[in-house]
Amino acid sequence: MKRKPRVAVVFGGRSSEHAVSCATAAGVLGAIDREVYDVVPIGITREGQWVLVEDDPTPLRLTAGNTPEVTHTGTEVALPTKVGERRLTTHRPGEAMDTLGEVDVVFPLLHGPYGEDGTLQGMLELADTRYVGSGVLASAAGMDKHYMKVVFAGAGLPVGPYTVIGDAQWHRDRAAAMDAVSALTYPVFVKPCRAGSSMGVTKVDRPEDLEAAVLAAREHDRKVIVEQGIDGREIECAVLQGRGLEPPRTSQPGEIVVESGHGHDFYDFEAKYLDGASVVLSCPADIGPAATEEVRRLAAAAFDSLGCEGLARVDCFVTGDGAVMINEINTMPGFTPTSMYPRMWAESGIDYPQLVDELIQLALGREVGLR
Template identity: 50%
Template structure:
């Protein structure tokens, strides 16, 4: 059987460029080479599409030297809608080289210009099949405000919040400060459209609010201030397969000394946090978390995959924190760990995502 050609697309213009590149290292190492021919395409921090080396080690996660896509002078030429699916590259000397006909794109981009529906819309316009989230669910889940609005409208519990726009904060901080005070302390301050805990702060008292907002405003002019929910941090992986949507065994983020699950804890192996999968839950709790995960996925018109993060309170309430439509695939990421614990290998998981894109 002929191999199908998969473009693995990574990097990007967002602050999560290095995490996307590290995810690419994991995917390039694990993708089934007997089934798929791989063309690695990187996006530089400036937004240039370049032909990359098919070398997992080049993009290995290293806290001392985070991987990135560097402009090597090549330029990818995507197929045009209505024509063939031939992917071409302009070499540094100006010559045009054919790389092969593309069957599907696997975008493993995190953050703006990749996880927010923009690249999905681009490939829809080019009529190129792609794996993962679609335009609507990607855009909605990238914006935590509208994600919460959609979940709340479907009757799904979310943490109380106040949305703060930078212009409104500069014009009338007193009104917004009063609304935030009503949430109680502690609160979490998050950029509305960033991921990987970039720009996130935990605020124990109002005196810390201004500094936390400035950190968040550096990432986005729209920021969410959320009530801190006391409960276990549970995450469940969602996958849309040929037979429908299913949920993995849930995992748990166990904080031993770290204040919250921040960037260092997620990706750099920082002390004070453990990623445990499967979580120590009884059968009823597992089923409840899985039901909420699938329901949240469907509430945002989810496509392909998502990781649904929830809080499980002492009273048994499940509060959805957020959905990630392109969760990390790094060696210590929860999404692949949950599926591995559920009986699906890393390589099989990648294949399911690719096949989902081909079906679409």
């Protein structure tokens, strides 16, 4: 009998989104059909060690009382580094290497730098290992909010006003870097260029608070982007790679409303993951048919402009007059059963286990090498 495809689920990592990655893995591990796939959970510690972990999603769930973390289990794992070699190897200190078996596809569930940004994807490409999600370039550009917007604008897609404060510029002439923000209209949002989950993001209403916000963002990334606040509703759309040569598929758009009275001025980390009472998730978003069609069109166009594969979530703004502009793309969005990406697909006819299966099948069917 032909063996089941073997899926290595990789999560954790060195970025500030380590706990979010663990929460995403909890959802995926709970949804993969063990009758169809063999599953090997692999965690990456905050120090970068790859370790074999228990196939149990429970301790990986992120709640107000539990911040999950990958710790060293004593059994380290190495992925293949040779073209055509698909065997996982393990070893424990003081013991010989052991073969864990072949892996057919990697499901990388890392968020942020050192995982979502093309670094892990490059390692897998070197060994011709199939994996879920976008390749090196799309992952890297999608992680960097600066170059993401450059690509979107180059493709003729609408983006809001912004400026970038690089590390060298910050050290050479801090006053000039701050002055460049004066071309934007307040409020502005100050963000690390290469971080997610709203880590290090500050809404700034007046110039005198700008420097502190930049310093807070620089704790996560020395490259900072300052975006002009858009007077509009934030609408999200989930994108799924087409089958074969079909165009990308888009979900019904969704909207997140942060309710007043809970201490959240915008959709920050606490509102996203810890304070469920403060947000209302609405899908499909009530924005009318014309805006809905435009959000879906722009989401697919953004996906194509970066050359994405597998999945992505595109965040847009819809203004009062119905105009739509792209805020950003996330090539590995939050993927718990209650995250917006799976919820939008559930409203569009693909439930969570089906979605996980679809992504694995797309990855198994992709070519290796240059595409």
